[in-house]
Amino acid sequence: xxxxxxxxxxxxxxxxxxxxxxxxxxxxxxxxxxxxxxxxxx
Amino acid sequence: xxxxxxxxxxxxxxxxxxxxxxxxxxxxxxxxxxxxxxxxxxxxxxxxxxxxxxxxxxxxxxxxxxxxxxxxxxxxxxxxxxxxxxxxxxxxxxxxxxxxxxxxxxxxxxxxxxxxxxxxxxxxxxxxxxxxxxxxxxxxxxxxxxxxxxxxxxxxxxxxxxxxxxxxxxxxxxxxxxxxxxxxxxxxxxxxxxxxxxxxxxxxxxxxxxxxxxxxxxxxxxxxxxxxxxxxxxxxxxxxxxxxxxxxxxxxxxxxxxxxxxxxxxxxxxxxxxxxxxxxxxxxxxx
Numbered sequence: 093x094x095x096x097x098x099x100x101x102x103x104x105x106x107x108x109x110x111x112x113x114x115x116x117x118x119x120x121x122x123x124x125x126x127x128x129x130x131x132x133x134x
Numbered sequence: 135x136x137x138x139x140x141x142x143x144x145x146x147x148x149x150x151x152x153x154x155x156x157x158x159x160x161x162x163x164x165x166x167x168x169x170x171x172x173x174x175x176x177x178x179x180x181x182x183x184x185x186x187x188x189x190x191x192x193x194x195x196x197x198x199x200x201x202x203x204x205x206x207x208x209x210x211x212x213x214x215x216x217x218x219x220x221x222x223x224x225x226x227x228x229x230x231x232x233x234x235x236x237x238x239x240x241x242x243x244x245x246x247x248x249x250x251x252x253x254x255x256x257x258x259x260x261x262x263x264x265x266x267x268x269x270x271x272x273x274x275x276x277x278x279x280x281x282x283x284x285x286x287x288x289x290x291x292x293x294x295x296x297x298x299x300x301x302x303x304x305x306x307x308x309x310x311x312x313x314x315x316x317x318x319x320x321x322x323x324x325x326x327x328x329x330x331x332x333x334x335x336x337x338x339x340x341x342x343x344x345x346x347x348x349x350x351x352x353x354x355x356x357x358x359x360x361x362x363x364x365x366x367x368x369x370x371x372x373x374x375x376x377x378x379x380x381x382x383x384x385x386x387x388x389x390x391x392x393x394x395x396x397x398x399x400x401x402x403x404x405x406x407x408x409x410x411x412x413x414x415x416x417x418x419x420x421x
Contacts, residue, residue, distance in 0.1 A: 103144045110144075113151035120158030124165045 335419050336365040342374065342415040343397070354402040356388050358417045361396040368393050372400060373421035374411055384421065385409040 316323050340360035347354045356374065360366050367390065374385040386407045388400030402411065 103141060106144050106148045110148040110151035113148070113155040117151070117155040117158035120155070120162040124158070124162045127162075127165050127169065 333367060333370075335370065338364050338366055338372070338419045340364070340417045342411060342413055342417060344413065345411045353404070354411065355391075356400045356402060356411055356417075358388075358398050358400060359396070360417070361394045361398050363395045366390060366393055366398045370419065371403075372417045372419050374402075374415055374417050375421060376409070376412075376415045382416075382421070383409065385411055385415060388417070 313323060338360050340358045342356055343359050344357040345354060346357075358366075358372070366372075370390045372388050372390065374388060375382045376385055377383070386409070387403045389403060390398050390400045392399040400417075
């Protein structure tokens with residue numbers, strides 16, 4: 093059994109920031125689609 | 135998490151996540167302008183389409199109008215062409231009529247010349263006829279004057295005839311009386327007359343027209359104003375006298391030597407001369 097370290101590293105933080113960035117991007121896209129009235133423009 | 139690949143993937147994940155977030159934010163930030171532009175472009179397209187429809191409709195209307203105008207103008211052109219053809223025919227006919235009229239005019243001019251010549255001849259003939267009429271009138275007037283003269287002469291002759299008839303009856307009465315006288319004196323009227331019988335001297339009165347002596351001034355001849363028509367005959371003796379203060383003065387006796395119808399020449403008998411004979415002295419057969 094290998095020893096596992098429990099302390100978050102910088103990479104964990106980076107993962108968390110990445111996740112936050114994706115969520116924020118998804119929120120922006122939802123807001124943009126809401127501006128189009130959920131229409132594809134066609 | 136400890137190996138390098140994981141670390142690289144985590145970093146890549148972070149980068150891509152950040153890119154996605156930026157892209158989504160950019161989209162959200164500019165999507166309102168895109169919608170407005172789309173709507174504006176759609177409205178513009180719709181307006182342009184409407185304008186295009188209007189322009190097409192207007193073009194169709196104009197086309198129809200131009201077609202109708204073209205048809206009308208074609209009709210007018212055809213009518214005008216027909217009218218021009220008719221006018222050409224009328225012009226040709228008018229030119230023909232003009233030619234005929236010119237021929238008629240020339241003919242009438244020729245007739246006019248002939249008529250003028252004829253009228254001139256008629257005028258000349260009329261003038262000649264007038265001159266002839268004038269001559270005939272003058273001749274007629276002369277004939278009338280001659281006829282009047284002849285009528286006067288006829289009246290005079292009739293008077294003389296009446297006078298001769300009267301004298302004839304007087305002479306017949308005288309002959310009867312003389313026959314009675316001869317019968318009373320027992321003389322036969324058929325006995326021949328023996329010896330010269332002096333002519334009967336009638337009473338003749340005249341005037342001296344000229345008195346002229348001969349070259350030797352031994353004789354004087356007198357021209358008197360009475361002749362044989364007045365009963366003067368050759369050998370007759372006449373007395374020349376002159377009146378002054380109502381008294382007759384005897385001048386001489388002349389003996390007639392030459393007799394003319396209305397004049398006579400007498401020789402002055404010098405042994406009877408009692409004065410100088412001058413013009414306008416009186417002569418008479420019975421002083």
